[in-house]
Amino acid sequence: MRFLRQGLTGLFLLSLTLGLLAYAGQTIMSAIEERLSRETRVPERRERVFAVRTTLATEATITPELTAFGQIQSRRTLEIRAQATGTITELSPDFIEGGQVRAGQFLARIDPADAQSALDRARTDLMDARAEEREAARALTLAQDELAARRDQAALQERALARQRDLESRGVGTLTAVETAEYNVVQARQAVLAGRQALAQAEARVDQAATAAARAKLALSEAERRLAETRINAGFSGTLSDVTLVAGRLVSANEQLARLVDGTALEVAFRVSTPQYARLLDDSGALLPAPVTATLDAFGLDLTATGTVTRQSAAVGEGQTGRLIFATLDSAPAMKPGDFVTVTVEEPRLERVVHLPADALGPDGTVLVLDTGDRLEALPVNVLRRQGNDVLVRGEGLSGRAVVRDRTPVLGPGIKVRPLPTAPDEETDEETVTLTPDRRARLVAYVESSPDMPDAVKQRLLAQLGQPQVPAQMVERLERRIGG
Structure with a gap:
């Protein structure tokens, strides 16, 4: 009985499980059929709209600007070199690095003793040559007088010969007297020939004396030039650089002692690409005299100078590309040769x-x-x-x-x-910032205590730091210099 009861219970549970599974399957099938039979609904979509910033396109006449990087250099630079060998015996107080000199100002002197001795000898030789000229002139005058006297004697002998011949033709004179007269004429003619030779020698002596005097003058001129070369003067007004000379130093000929730079005749040399160069040419292919602005970054404050394009390099140069352009600057007192600047060139409109x-x-x-x-x-x-x-x-x-x-x-x-x-402020190019009182005081103290800044630069920086809005680029550069 126990076995039968357990078997029936198991059979009941199995039937119940199968019935539940069948019901679940029926439910799933019904749901699937209902889902498949339902119509597909497309949800309504709204078009996405993007917010954009716009600007009004307005046609205008604009002057483009070409930007390049260049270096300041002087149009007049003179290498001061020693023209003679010797010891520096005298030196100007302005002959130092950065010394300001004027045109023709005395700079240094090389020991002139040897050159002065050579000049004295040349003057003595010239005196001897001039004395020889005077003596040769007197000798020429005497030779001319002697020749004239001998010609008079020859004429007298010829008249005596004519008289003897006349006496002989009348039978009064003798043949011996005639022959003696003819012999005297021949001797007189030989004396005239000797006088002419003496005159020619006197004339040659005059020419030789003139040549010797000319040589003496040349020697004197060269000695004076050698003496002048011992004195070194400034060729033009400017500033001295690369000074290597001290008093008492022994210098050799053609040795460079310093460089003289004209700080008022500045120009900027900058290189542009070939397409940029083509935009700076006119219809005939000549370089346009375009306006130029050179900008030097000085402690966050830009120093500018204006100028004009003047010329271009003759060749591209080995390993280079583009073209090298030179522009003459009008006035740039704060710039020095060697400064690297940003060059802005105005192209044709x-x-x-x-x-x-x-x-x-x-x-x-x-x-x-x-x-x-x-x-x-x-x-x-x-x-x-x-x-x-x-x-x-x-x-x-x-x-x-x-x-x-x-x-x-x-x-x-x-x-x-x-x-x-x-x-309205979206078109502003320069970004500005508002400084806190502590930050502003820190920057002002740095500018006032900086020993490298010129006074003009300090005044401009302090004026900008006193404004409510200060250029962010200037603040960044100043803080970078002081380690902020």
């Missing part, structure tokens, strides 16, 4: 161009403009210049359109956008 931020230009050379219904439209443009973070473009139908300032990958043609109002 461009007509009917639009100035846009560089972020507004896409990689495909298009900009996004607002169409009807605040939807974006791609408009192709021609990029004429790149000016830092901006571009100068020209495109058909671009003028007067609202252009997206900041282009992102999610923006494209047909996208609906919502233009944001442009704040």
Whole structure:
């Protein structure tokens, strides 16, 4: 009985389990059929609208600026070299590094003893040559007088010969007297010939004396030049640099003693690429006299000088590219030869161009403009210049359109956008910061105590630090210098 009861219980549990499984399967099948038979509903989607900043494209006449880096140098630089060998016996107090000298000012003297002795000998030789000239002139006069006397004697002998011949023809004279007269004539003629030779020698002596005097004058001139070379003077007004001379030093000929630099005749040399160089040429291929601005960063304050492009290098140079351009600076008292500056060159003006931020230009050379219904439209443009973070473009139908300032990958043609109002200060290029009283006092104390800053630079920095808004770039540079 126990076995039968357990068997029936197990059979009941098995039947109950199978029934529950069948019910569950039926329920699942019903749910699936109901799901499949239900119609698919598409949820309603709303179009996403992006907020963008825009700028109005306005055509204008703009002067592009070419930016390069250059070095200040002087148009007049003189190497002061010793022209003679000797010991420095005298030195000007201004002959030092950084000394300011005037044109023709005495700088140094080399021992002139040998040159002075050579000059005295040359003067003595010239005196001897001039004495020889006077003696030769007197000898020439005597030779001329002697020749004239001998010619008179010859004429007298010829008249005596004629008289003897006349007496002989009348039978009064003798043949012996005639022969004696003829012999005297021949001797007189020989005396005249000897006088002419003496005159020629006297004339040659005069020529030789003149040549000797000319040589003596040349020797005297050279001796005077040698003596003048022992005195070193400034060729023009300027500043001395690379000074290696001290009093008592022995110098050799052609040894460089210093360099004289004209600080008022400055120019800047800068290198540009070939396409940039081509934009600085006129229609005939000549270099334009474009205005130039050289900027020197000095303790956070930019020192500027203006000038004009004047010339270009004759050759590219080995291992170089582009072109080397030279610009003459008008006035740059705070700049020195060797300073590295930022050069800004004004290119020829461009007509009917639009100035846009560089972020507004896409990689495909298009900009996004607002169409009807605040939807974006791609408009192709021609990029004429790149000016830092901006571009100068020209495109058909671009003028007067609202252009997206900041282009992102999610923006494209047909996208609906919502233009944001442009704040007045969004166009400001220079970033400014507000300083706390402690931070401002720290910067002012550094500027006032700095021994390297010129007074003019200190005054400008202190004036800017006294403003409520201070340029952030200047603050950053000053704090970097003081380790802040």
